[in-house]
Amino acid sequence: MELRKTHIYQYHAEHGNVVDFGGFAMPVWYEGIMAEHKAVREACGIFDTSHMGRVIAEGPDVVKFLDYVDTNDISSLTDGKGIYGNMCKPDGGIVDDLIVYRLSAEKFLVVYNAGNRSKDFAWLQKNTKGFKVKLTDMSDRVGMIAIQGPSAVDVLAKISATNPSTIERFNIAPLTISGFECLAARTGYTGEDGFEVFILDDPVATPTKSPRVWNDLVAAGAKPCGLGARDSLRLEAGLWLYGNDIDETTNPIEAGLKWVVKMKKPSYFNGRKALEGIIEKGVTRTLLGIQLMERGIPRHGYEVYDGEKKIGVVTSGGVAPTLGESIALAYLPPEYKEPGKEVQIKIRTNLVKGKIVKHHPFYDETKYGWKRVKA
Amino acid sequence: MTDETKIESGLLYTGEHEWAKPGEVVTIGISDYAQAQLHEIVYVELPKKDANVAQGEAIGAVESVKAVSDFYSPVTGTVVEVNEALLNNPEKINSDPYGDGWIAKVKPSNWDANAVKLMDAEKYKQHLTTLKH
Numbered sequence: 001m002e003l004r005k006t007h008i009y010q011y012h013a014e015h016g017n018v019v020d021f022g023g024f025a026m027p028v029w030y031e032g033i034m035a036e037h038k039a040v041r042e043a044c045g046i047f048d049t050s051h052m053g054r055v056i057a058e059g060p061d062v063v064k065f066l067d068y069v070d071t072n073d074i075s076s077l078t079d080g081k082g083i084y085g086n087m088c089k090p091d092g093g094i095v096d097d098l099i100v101y102r103l104s105a106e107k108f109l110v111v112y113n114a115g116n117r118s119k120d121f122a123w124l125q126k127n128t129k130g131f132k133v134k135l136t137d138m139s140d141r142v143g144m145i146a147i148q149g150p151s152a153v154d155v156l157a158k159i160s161a162t163n164p165s166t167i168e169r170f171n172i173a174p175l176t177i178s179g180f181e182c183l184a185a186r187t188g189y190t191g192e193d194g195f196e197v198f199i200l201d202d203p204v205a206t207p208t209k210s211p212r213v214w215n216d217l218v219a220a221g222a223k224p225c226g227l228g229a230r231d232s233l234r235l236e237a238g239l240w241l242y243g244n245d246i247d248e249t250t251n252p253i254e255a256g257l258k259w260v261v262k263m264k265k266p267s268y269f270n271g272r273k274a275l276e277g278i279i280e281k282g283v284t285r286t287l288l289g290i291q292l293m294e295r296g297i298p299r300h301g302y303e304v305y306d307g308e309k310k311i312g313v314v315t316s317g318g319v320a321p322t323l324g325e326s327i328a329l330a331y332l333p334p335e336y337k338e339p340g341k342e343v344q345i346k347i348r349t350n351l352v353k354g355k356i357v358k359h360h361p362f363y364d365e366t367k368y369g370w371k372r373v374k375a
Numbered sequence: 376m377t378d379e380t381k382i383e384s385g386l387l388y389t390g391e392h393e394w395a396k397p398g399e400v401v402t403i404g405i406s407d408y409a410q411a412q413l414h415e416i417v418y419v420e421l422p423k424k425d426a427n428v429a430q431g432e433a434i435g436a437v438e439s440v441k442a443v444s445d446f447y448s449p450v451t452g453t454v455v456e457v458n459e460a461l462l463n464n465p466e467k468i469n470s471d472p473y474g475d476g477w478i479a480k481v482k483p484s485n486w487d488a489n490a491v492k493l494m495d496a497e498k499y500k501q502h503l504t505t506l507k508h
Contacts, residue, residue: 017414032415033440228441295462297418297438319417319440348420348436 006050007143007202007210016226022115024051027226036229037321040190041368044149045225046217049196050210051114054142055121058107059133066100066108068269069127071252073262077102082170082185085260087112087123088271092251092278096120096242099187101172109172109183109198113242127270143202143210147222148194148233150372156184156195158220159213164195169370178216180209189230191237191361193370235327236320237369238289238360244300245287245315245329251275254283254331256360285312285331289359290343291323296352298328298345305344305351311336314345320362327362328354381407382500383473387449387493390502394473395449395493400456401486403449404477405437405468408503413439416465421457422446422479428454430489435478437468449493452483 003025012018016027026048029036039045057066066074072085082101086094096119098112112120121137128135147156156164161176167186175184181200188194202209218224231241240246246255253261253275261275292298298317303310317328328345336343336356344351365371386394392409396402410416422434428448435446457479461467468476483489494502 028441029414034415034417232440295418296420297443299443321440348433 004051005204006048007199007204007207008048008050008145008214010211011214011224012048015224021051021227024114026051027224028228029226030224033226033228033232034321036223036225037232039223040149040192040225040229040233041322042150044147044151044155044194044222045190045229046214046222047146047148047225047230048214049114049144049146050204052139052144053110053112053114053117053120054138054144054198055110055112055124056107056136056138057110057124057133058136059131060106061131062106062108062133064267065128065131065133066110067265067267068131069124070098070100071261071269071271071275072100073265074100074102074108075265075267079104080171080173082172082187084170086246086252086257087120088252088269088275089248090271090274092253092271092274093248094242094246094250094252094255095123095248097240097246097257099185101185103172103183111196115243140204141201143199143204143207143213144196145199145210145214145217146188146190146194146196147217148188148190148192148225150193151221152192152194155217155220155222156197159216160184167195169193178209178213180213182213189237189239190233191239191363191369192233232318232321235316235318235329236322236362238329238362240287241316250331251278253278254286256287283334286334286337287315287329287359288332288337289357289362290314290328290330290345290354291357291362292326292328292345292352292354294353295326296345296347296350297326298347298352298354302328303346304330304332305346306336307344311343317345322363322368327357327359329359380411380503381473382496382503384496386473387490387495388499388502389447389449389493391445391447393447393449395489397486397490399482400480401450401452401483402477402480405444405446405472406499407472409437409444410469410472410476413437413442413444414469415439416468419461419465419468419478420446421459421461422448422454424454424457426454428452428481430492437465437478446478448481450481450483450489451485452481454479455482456480
């Protein structure tokens with residue numbers, strides 16, 4: 001099967017190491033994961049995120065509809081505000097995680113994972129029943145680039161008509177970039193300050209604007225980054241990867257996402273009853289961070305032990321280039337949540353010692369991440 | 376395979392891209408092709424010294440940020456030395472896969488039987504051309 005190409009594909013083919021990522025031809029790295037990771041923690045890196053799902057939801061019932069499918073409080077949003085949340089099945093299992101932005105009172109932008117594009121659109125469509133709302137999949141008509149790192153705002157400012165520094169975290173606003181009409185959101189998936197920009201009216205079959213914005217960003221000093229660095233950066237930040245750390249068999253409560261489940265919002269939402277039950281009964285497992293104390297690299301699927309007893313499985317793991325350590329996320333019984341508690345991860349035939357550490361993020365926030373930028 | 380892929384003559388190769396340098400003690404490692412495929416190697420799990428190993432047995436692993444590649448012994452015998460320098464500098468496998476990036480030295484117990492199952496440089500080159508990447 002031929003791989004789907006994004007708006008920036010031509011650049012990837014010429015400069016990157018391209019692989020099949022969920023049916024899309026995407027770069028794992030250009031120069032190398034380590035250098036790209038470092039660029040984002042220390043300066044500015046850019047990622048092609050045009051493979052993600054982007055849907056416009058509009059109509060008189062759009063708020064009610066989104067509050068029905070999303071665990072977070074959509075009615076709390078004012079124009080230009082975005083919010084991270086989950087979509088759950090009635091049993092509380094996570095269909096996907098997503099960001100919803102209010103563009104105007106009856107028009108919202110919904111952004112979700114690339115690998116779930118068809119599933120999510122069908123899920124949203126199915127749930128529109130009874131609501132006056134219209135969904136339009138914009139994914140193939142809009143380009144998307146993430147600009148991330150402590151100097152992201154300066155790099156983006158160089159090629160924008162107005163200064164993007166006025167856009168606050170999790171806000172979205174129109175911005176003219178490289179002369180083109182775009183929307184710029186102050187969000188990302190790296191733990192750093194930065195933007196996710198939507199390049200409007202740029203069909204994926206004949207993209208002209210998005211490649212131009214990409215090239216202008218590179219010329220302005222941004223380092224092109226592939227999916228490898230995207231994964232190592234989000235892991236260090238303790239951000240959930242759908243398909244690894246969360247999926248339809250996990251719920252937001254055990255995943256450490258209770259903060260996006262708003263039981264106090266007035267309306268019913270998918271999964272509410274099940275999640276209330278889970279909160280009342282207490283979880284049997286919870287997503288925790290582990291740092292290895294011996295050599296080795298934990299990977300998705302490796303088993304976690306306490307002595308002889310198997311206590312869980314690694315959902316994401318790898319080297320943390322910023323920390324110079326090996327780290328992992330794993331679902332473990334809640335009694336293991338105390339930082340410093342020792343566990344072992346089975347790496348091939350060896351049980352390698354690790355300890356529980358805080359994981360959202362794994363790094364010191366006074367040194368890395370978006371919070372230090374303002375400090 | 377790219378034009379820059381180095382294949383050292385005098386070594387014998389496995390289909391999984393390990394090499395063996397014949398001698399009283401056989402030095403083993405991974406090929407230039409293998410290191411290039413992995414890219415940035417960040418960790419090596421070395422074979423255990425004094426272990427008896429069999430040709431084709433997984434005796435260690437070489438890991439990049441994204442991938443794990445098992446290391447299969449190209450030779451049957453006893454591990455007499457391992458390259459401990461790789462523990463702190465695994466990137467030596469990237470920079471010098473046939474030299475400083477060697478992984479272990481094995482005293483062979485039946486080298487002739489092992490050798491017939493390995494490819495010489497010319498055959499290994501042919502083998503690489505049959506691979507997609």
